Amino acid sequence: MENKKVRVRFAPSPTGGLHLGGVRTVLFNYLFAKQHKGSFIVRIEDTDQTRFVEGAEQYIFDCLQWCGLVPEESPVNGGPFAPYRQSERKEIYKQYALKLVEKGHAYYAFDTPAELEEKRKAIPNFQYNHQTRRQCTNSLTLSPEAVLEKLSNNTPYVIRIKMPEHETVTCHDMIRGTVEFNTSLCDDKVLLKADGMPTYHLAVVVDDYLMQITHAFRGEEWLPSAPVHILLWNYLFGLNKMPQWAHLPLILKPDGNGKLSKRDGERLGFPVFAMDWTDPATGNTTTGFKERGFLPEAFVNMLAMLGWNDGSGQEIFSLQELIEKFSIERIHKGGAKFDYEKAKWFNHSWLQKLPVQQYADKVKPYFENASINITNDAYLYKVMELVKERCQVLPDFVAQSSFFFQHPEQIDTASIAGKWNAAKQQFFAELIRTLELATIWDAENLEKDFKEMAAAHQLKPGELMLPFRIMLVGGKFGPHVFDIAATIGREATIHRIKHTLQLMQA
């Protein structure tokens, strides 16, 4: 086991948007694989035909691509253990189910869904288990002849695991240590459905075996069914071949408790999916981190810190650093509440850390949306550099810098009207002439001229700065006002002064 090549897998069910928690599971898989020079595999668990959603699979790969967590083997790029889509592996599973029946670890069950529904209604807390299976219609209660007859006339059936009585199944979890289960308390899970498809329980162990998975990461919600999987491993392939389990803590909603859901995001106004997801049935789009203006670096970083840290207090990690420093021992046992404010802080940090050229293309669409045409990349970089520390997410660049590209739509004259007077009016009128004659157009000289003029007019620069800012920006925000003037240029600066001057006279 130790010298086997590490192989891990992410096994999503393509039923809709890719949840935060799913991406974190991918991330931990990926980090572990890369750290051990192993392989990261994506296997599509589409055994429930009733839950097929058009486009959901492609969407998952788009998300992984965006995050930079690309698998070595998957349905899209193939691999030595293809196919990687369980629906295309349907024939494989049945033989294993049959093998279990032969060995007495599983049995045919002919109870219809309606009959089971009735039992559940009639008997409180009904479970199909070692006690109740005697009252059900299955190959344990029917004579061999009757079973054969039902089988030969195509009576629908499922195959269930026959949970042993009074056995202890031990799960050695890499995060939680030893967890024990009493098999008498487990029920006889369906392994093979009436449509011939396996359930998750069968498929996961068969495929993990066939694909030679060495370490299996999954959400904590799977822990209660671990005994089923471990038993299956024991019956089918031997415990020595079983991957090592790691059940990851859940990501919880920010208010109250419980798993974070898509609904919580909608309710509280933040994304839960990695990327925008449009439900083909309803046409409704659920917003994603990407479209909200998150950098994948920040998104991945934030996810890694939800349930893991390296103990040093460092919080900003590149993917490469995460690969180097990741360790299962330092994964938390308890769930973590998702904090959108902190998520934005991560993004802000990455916006400062990365060169603006590296993500300028990602902010362009937001300018386009606001009908601002970016024609000069160098100018865009300069502006981004000036405003980036005020931006948490990509769309903030538009709000923080639109005035660099077009005249402000609104001038907040109310903020200066109270202290406006003839002296100021005259100062700015004269400033226009000074600016027209300025030989060197940079922030330093602009500021010098401005202050000299203020002194000549016996006005305090402080009284003039805010009006000047309002003229250029339209509001009380933005970088240093002389940087703005220097950047937008002589013509625009003068034009904006004139414009506000007119407004103030009116």
Added chain:
RNA sequence: GGAGCGUUGGUCAAGGGGUUAAGACGCAUCCCUUUCACGGAUGAAUCACGGGUUCGAUUCCCGUACGCUCUACCA
């Protein structure tokens, strides 16, 4: 109801028998900045509760409470 898992500030969390119980986010106040932001400073936790063990428990043990997950021919 049953089983399993979990529980350090509002949130993420470090620490793990003796500490002034780190740090980050957020919040509040202040400084810097003639805007906003950045940066800096300061403030806020009897480590869920109750028993043990111990000279000493937030740290070890046992209970209790609370929360969560699962309990489908869904994953």
